[in-house]
Every structure is written in C-alpha cells, then in structure tokens.
Amino acid sequence: xxxxxxxxxxxxxxxxxxxPAAGVDITDASIxxxxxxEGGKGLRILSCGTVPLPTGLVERGAIKDxxxxxxxxxxxxxxxxxxxxxxxxxxEDAYVFSMHVPAKSTRTQIMNMIEFELEARVPIPPSQAVYxxxxxxxxxxxxxxxxxxxxxxxxxxxxxxxxxxxxxxxLSLEIEPRSIGRAIAPKGKNATxxxxxxxxxxxxxxxxxxxxxxxxxxxxxxxxxxxxxxMDALKINEEDxxxxxxxxxxxxxxxxxxxxxxxxxxxxxxxxEEIGRHYRFWDTRRNERGEHAMPVEKVFLLGGxxxxxxxxxxxxxxxxxxxxxxxxxxxxFSFDEYIPPIDYxxxxxYATAIGLALRST
Numbered sequence: 001x002x003x004x005x006x007x008x009x010x011x012x013x014x015x016x017x018x019x020p021a022a023g024v025d026i027t028d029a030s031i032x033x034x035x036x037x038e039g040g041k042g043l044r045i046l047s048c049g050t051v052p053l054p055t056g057l058v059e060r061g062a063i064k065d066x067x068x069x070x071x072x073x074x075x076x077x078x079x080x081x082x083x084x085x086x087x088x089x090x091x092e093d094a095y096v097f098s099m100h101v102p103a104k105s106t107r108t109q110i111m112n113m114i115e116f117e118l119e120a121r122v123p124i125p126p127s128q129a130v131y132x133x134x135x136x137x138x139x140x141x142x143x144x145x146x147x148x149x150x151x152x153x154x155x156x157x158x159x160x161x162x163x164x165x166x167x168x169x170x171l172s173l174e175i176e177p178r179s180i181g182r183a184i185a186p187k188g189k190n191a192t193x194x195x196x197x198x199x200x201x202x203x204x205x206x207x208x209x210x211x212x213x214x215x216x217x218x219x220x221x222x223x224x225x226x227x228x229x230x231m232d233a234l235k236i237n238e239e240d241x242x243x244x245x246x247x248x249x250x251x252x253x254x255x256x257x258x259x260x261x262x263x264x265x266x267x268x269x270x271x272x273e274e275i276g277r278h279y280r281f282w283d284t285r286r287n288e289r290g291e292h293a294m295p296v297e298k299v300f301l302l303g304g305x306x307x308x309x310x311x312x313x314x315x316x317x318x319x320x321x322x323x324x325x326x327x328x329x330x331x332x333f334s335f336d337e338y339i340p341p342i343d344y345x346x347x348x349x350y351a352t353a354i355g356l357a358l359r360s361t
Contacts, residue, residue, distance in 0.1 A: 023352070193299070
C-alpha cells in the first residue's frame with residue numbers, strides 16, 4: 001500500500017468534486033457517523049447513527065482485526081448511504097506538541113523541520129510515523145506557531161485498511177481532539193480551553209488553542225467506573241445505573257441516597273483531581289517575561305459520561321474554573337433555524353463525528 005506520511009491531508013480531493021462525506025468516529029464500544037447537506041438556510045443533517053462494536057475488536061483505539069471492523073463499516077456505509085468519509089484516530093496513541101517556525105516557511109520546509117524535531121520529541125522513528133501540523137497562530141515577521149500531531153504508522157494503516165475493505169473512500173484522518181475543536185471552538189476567537197471527553201472506559205483530555213490541540217492525555221477513568229459505583233451501591237443493572245447517573249448523579253436530593261453519592265463522589269474526585277492537575281499545569285505557565293503564557297479560559301465536558309448530573313458544577317468546584325457542557329452544533333447551524341434529530345444528551349457523544357463532517361462543508 002502506498003502510504004502518505006501525513007494525517008489530515010491524506011487523499012486530498014477538491015471540495016467541489018466530492019459529494020457529502022460522513023464523519024466516522026470509532027471507539028472501543030461503537031461507531032458513530034454523521035454527515036451534513038446544504039439546506040436552503042444552511043447545513044442540515046443528512047445522515048447519522050451509531051452501531052455497537054463487538055468487545056475486543058478495537059482496544060484502546062487500536063484495531064485488532066481490520067477485516068472484522070470492515071464488516072461493521074460496511075453496515076455503516078449502507079445505512080448512511082455515503083461513500084466518502086473522514087475518520088478520527090484515538091488521542092491516546094498520538095503525540096502532540098507545538099513549535100515555532102520562521103515566517104513564510106513553505107509546507108515542505110515545515111515538514112522537514114518537524115522531521116528534524118521528531119527524534120527529540122517522540123519515541124517513534126520518522127520511518128514508523130505519520131505526522132502533520134495545523135497553524136495555531138501567525139506572528140507576522142516573528143514566524144508561526146504550529147501544532148504537530150504524530151501517530152504510529154502501523155496503527156494508522158489499520159484504520160486505512162479497514163475503511164478500504166469496507167468500500168469507503170477515506171478523505172482524511174485526524175486525532176479526535178482536532179475534530180472536537182472544529183465542532184465546539186468559537187470561530188475567530190484565540191482562546192485556550194481544556195476539553196474533557198468523558199468516554200465509557202477512559203477520559204480524553206486536551207488543551208485546545210484556537211480550537212487546535214497542542215496537548216493531549218488520557219485518564220483511565222470513564223463512565224464504566226461511575227456506573228460500577230452506582231451498580232454496587234444500589235444492586236442494579238448497568239442501564240438503571242445510567243439512568244440514575246443522568247437523573248440524580250452527584251446532586252444530594254435524597255438523604256437515603258447518601259451511600260451511592262459517596263461511592264460516586266470517590267470516583268468523580270479521582271477524575272476531578274486528574275483534570276485539575278492538567279488545568280493547573282497549563283493555566284499557571286509563564287513566559288520569559290513572567291506573564292501568564294496560556295491562561296485556560298474554560299473547561300468543556302463532553303462525551304456520553306458528561307451527562308452525569310451535577311458533573312460540571314462538581315468539576316468547577318474542584319478545579320476552580322468555569323466548566324460547562326458545550327453546544328456541539330454551534331459551528332454547524334443555529335437552533336433558531338434548525339433543530340437536529342439528536343437530543344442534547346446524545347449530542348455530547350457526537351462531537352467528534354460532527355467535527356469530522358464539518359471538514360467537507
């Protein structure tokens with residue numbers, strides 16, 4: 001297989017020549033997809049949905065059986081009715097860093113500079129890596145700040161192979177936080193935010209600058225740990241635990257629920273401690289003049305497990321920062337013009353797919 005060393009610019013196709021492309025988000029537990037079409041008053045959802053994945057097919061983002069995954073992707077292709085796709089790579093296997101390059105550097109020059117930096121920055125030889133960059137900020141004659149993403153080639157090839165076997169034309173690959181940033185970051189605003197993607201088994205953490213990730217990490221605490229705390233305390237099944245989390249969560253609305261609240265609090269406190277550690281590291285960084293280099297303006301919570309009632313207030317109290325669940329549709333359309341066929345709670349799970357689909361708009 002001929003394989004590019006770049007991520008987001010793989011298989012570039014001019015927008016005018018391509019029909020709508022689906023954003024396809026693959027996790028250990030499921031595949032979510034979403035695509036847009038142009039309506040009379042802006043973007044509208046053309047197709048969306050989710051299908052479960054068998055346990056062990058994808059583990060911590062690594063595809064264990066590309067052919068088996070391709071069979072599930074064929075089902076996605078059939079249900080979506082779309083041939084073209086943008087896909088996300090898991091941030092836990094990526095290496096992300098920022099660097100500065102001279103003003104007016106060409107893409108070839110920048111890629112060569114990145115390759116020179118790789119040995120000192122990441123434990124992957126250039127021959128075994130794919131990498132690309134986004135421009136974070138231009139500084140006139142002082143050069144540009146870029147964000148570099150490096151991903152192991154063999155893991156990347158697993159994704160490309162699965163999509164090819166499923167009959168998809170894969171237009172791009174990028175890491176999940178880049179897709180999320182495209183969906184939730186206000187356009188034209190040079191802000192630094194901490195994004196917390198609360199998944200089933202793990203929680204992804206990313207620092208976004210102008211919507212572009214400059215740092216990523218993974219916390220091994222997710223919705224499954226919160227559910228287990230509820231299940232053990234109340235002796236209920238996982239679905240009932242999910243309902244309890246969303247409807248009661250961390251809010252002390254009934255003294256009889258104190259044992260389960262205590263159990264939830266222990267897990268949530270561990271999660272908040274890790275989030276706080278990342279927040280404080282970036283928020284307190286100073287430049288050579290002793291000024292705050294990158295104050296974090298806000299913490300965004302998303303992902304299915306972000307629906308835990310009271311979680312934004314809980315994290316805000318522990319981290320001492322404004323914390324909220326974002327509007328994942330803000331860069332697609334206004335609710336004044338269109339109401340999507342996905343409810344708010346479910347939409348928090350679609351941020352990656354939305355951001356991927358926005359690549360083709």
